[in-house]
Amino acid sequence: MRLSKAHFKTLRETPNDAEIPSHVLLLRAGMIKKTAAGIYTYMPMGLRVIHKIEQIVREEMDAKGAQEIRTSVLQPGELWEESGRWAAYGPEMWRVTDRNGRGFCLGPTAEEIFTDLIRQDVTSYRQLPLNVYQITDKFRDEARPRYGMMRSRNFIMKDAYSFDKDEAGLDKSYKDMYDAYTNVYTRLGLTFRPVEADTGAIGGSNSHEFTALCEYGESEIAYCTSCDMAATVEKAACVDAKEETCEMLEMEKVSTPGTKTIEEVAAFLGISEDRTVKALLFQKYDVTGKEDGIVACFIRGDRALNMTKLVNALDIPEYLIQFADEAKLGSIGAVAGFTGPTGLHDCTVIVDSELTKMKNLVAGACEENCHIKNVNYGRDYKADIICDLKTLKEGDKCPVCGGVIKHARGVEVGQVFKLGTKYSKPMNAVYKDENQQDQLMYMGCYGIGVSRTFQAIIDMENNHDDNGIIWPMSCAPYHVIVTVVKPGDPVQDEVAEKIYDTLRKNNVEVLLDDRDERPGVKFKDADLIGIPVRITVGKKAGEGVVEYKLRRDQDKTEMSVEDAVKAATEIVNKERFGR
Ligand code: ATP
Ligand code: MG
Secondary structure, X not given: OEHHHOOOOOOOOOOOOOOOHHHHHHHHOOOEEEEEOOEEEEOHHHHHHHHHHHHHHHHHHXXXXXXXXXXXXXXXXXXHHHHOHXXXXXXXXXXXXXXXXXXXXXXXXXXXXXXXXXXXXXXXXHHOOEEEEEEEEEEOOOOOOEOOOOEOOEEEEEEEEEEEOOHHHHHHHHHHHHHHHHHHHHHOOOOEEEEEOOOOXXXXXXXXXXEEEOOOOOEEEEEEOOOOOEEEOOOOOOOOOOOOOOOOOOOXXXXXXXXXXXXXXXXXXXXXXXXXXXXXXXXXXXXXXXXXXXXXXXXXXXXXXXXXXXXXXXXXXXXXXXXXXXXHHHHHOOOOOOOOHHHOOOOEEEEEHHHHHOOOEEEEOOOOOEEXXXXXXXXXXXXXXXXXXXXXXXXXXXXXXOOEEEEEEEEEEXXXXXXXXXXXXXXXXXEEXXXXXXXXXXXXXXXXXXXXXXXXXXXXXXXXXXXXXXXXXXXXXOOEEEEEOOOOOHHHHHHHHHHHHHHHHOXXXXXEEOOOOOHHHHHHHHHHHOOOEEEEEOHHHHHOEEEEEEOOOOOEEEEEHHHHHHHHHHHHHHHOOOO
């Protein structure tokens, strides 16, 4: 491609609403353009990268025997009614109505449509296992679209669905996809870690997220410094404090004026925060938006509540719960800042398992400016649900080996799920076994955020610097840029054209910067768009000498035209498949 003929525009300034390097650089490099909040256009150079990522995904999926198909992004609401998700999915789903009033959605994911396809086509055990996938636009009306392609409202996802006869078959399909994902992210130059994950709105029994590690990521993972335990903080199990066997003391009401927070109560009474009980009150809603009761959660004072564990315990999606309005607290006997488990009524009480093992704690008295000492589970209050409600923090004990936990940030670039019969059961996706008996299919589903990955690649430490993007060869929009210092100079033009032609004959993808611009502008642009190899044709072109430089290195080397072409071809061939 000749840059003089390309639709190509870079920006010198940092765009206003871009906060993280990858978003800034994609906009500055002219690879994407914002259309509306969370909605972007891929410009020519960006789209080339997207195509390369998609191709790598395809190759790794196909290598595991998966087959590509493509469904419509418009999905009939009836299929979602069948699985029960039409109501449960919530406001993230873009719903549309056709001229006859029939409900559709713009697919946020596609479990229903794939389950429907396969239940129609597969009748016998002989047709299983199967794995089908697509790479299409997905739509989610995210509450907080941000960071460009990282959390957009229209994004590209590869979604695959496996269908097996039984659980053992699913285990194998899951492992295949886990391995395929590992290959994809390795080829794309990501530093990543697969971690155990919650199953969220997709459901199922087991799940792993693939997290590209970088400080700007929205995901937080907890990992053990001694064993290989790694999980999202939403998912990570916690170890309860040891069971206390001391005697229960008499409850005693104490005056604690103005002590609304755990910190204040602990300081006032001269105790540590882990001897107190923290109360968190939530309002539940049903799917029509009507209030559906108040939930009171109790955890140890120094712990943080884990919202994912809470909504899982209640078996509701997260959008159906929010902090309770203070004005409503009276209806359950609660008092803001002084709520404890002993004085409540007419609400669902959920207690962290740890509290049931501890003795003589301090809790709110459900009375203004008062707390109660020596509160004990069982004797003084009971729970509707007891479970692990807390977040595994840095420095906590590893739930597997007792080692020390650390946290790291990252970007969730993909997730794999063991669905089991979560969809095949309500949608009756069955096959006939060897004995002509109907059996439910065992399903898995596997997503890669193609457009999010596109951006996450740039956020990797090695893939950007102050001057711009440094694409890995495997997904660079072009492999080589040939920069002509003085276009119009017959010697420089001739040498540049020769390099351009030879490299293209060698199957190398080349960008020829033949624009009538100052050399400084061209070098800046070449750095910004991150082409891995630059060959500069300048003053010494007459002697057959050019400058060769790799984007990732500082050094520039003068060499003959032939050597430069050879070096470029060699490095491209060595790195283009990213293995
Ligand atoms: P998140 O927790 O970040 O909202 P998710 O767990 O809801 O994502 P999945 O349903 O697992 O997402 O979708 C598969 C993949 O699609 C994710 O791993 C992610 O890479 C990508 N993805 C999901 N939502 C978005 C989005 N709003 N913008 C860009 N990519 C997304
Ligand atoms: Mg996910």
